[in-house]
Amino acid sequence: MRPVWWFTPEDRALRGVGDAFLVGEALLVAPVCEPGVRSRRVRLPKGQWYDTATEVVYEGERTVEVAAPLDRVPVLVRAGAVVPVREAGDTVLDVWAPLPESGPGAGLYIPDEEGGWSPPLVERYTSRLEADGEVVVERSGGPGAGPGGASAAGRPVRVRGLGAAEAVGPA
Structure with a gap:
């Protein structure tokens, strides 16, 4: 596991992300850390990222809102992985x-x-x-x-x- 800024240290906005992490270069795990929350905002590193559940693709280097239902942890995967x-x-x-x-x-x-x-x-x-x-x-x-x-x-x-x-x- 690595911090989300690990491969893009020049993106200063990623330095403040303390509740998500990378597994290798490909997977970004964004757990929900508050009770009752059903979606969450995630700051993405550069590149394109797929939501593994919905297969919606997001452009990186911005903050996106992803669904976080009770039955799964939000996981995004880098395009091409x-x-x-x-x-x-x-x-x-x-x-x-x-x-x-x-x-x-x-x-x-x-x-x-x-x-x-x-x-x-x-x-x-x-x-x-x-x-x-x-x-x-x-x-x-x-x-x-x-x-x-x-x-x-x-x-x-x-x-x-x-x-x-x-x-x-x-x-």
Whole structure:
């Protein structure tokens, strides 16, 4: 976990955010810290950020209002992020569609090796948006590297966020 200003220390407005945090570079967690609150304001670092529940995309470097119902903690994910998710005993790569403005994205997956005594194998993935709107995921370096569509180097891929019509800018 890191403070929200970690990757953009030049954004002084992020220095005052004490009730949200980053998990790696991709996930911004914004818990509700007051009883009875059903939405909250979140200051976003630069870039484009998807709400993981609604798939609405927000433009960064501003403060946005996100829903915070009782049944979930608000989590936003950077456009282009490749996030490994465990489902039914398998690992699926959730790829949050890069936007034309966001450029390519990336993510890591470190498989859980039995016993934990050998050096970890790090799988590095990149995502990009092609001119025709197709999202391409590639594994870079290591065994099984290469381009992927429905799967990236043998891992299933699910593209998310394409349903968002346009970035939500300042109110």
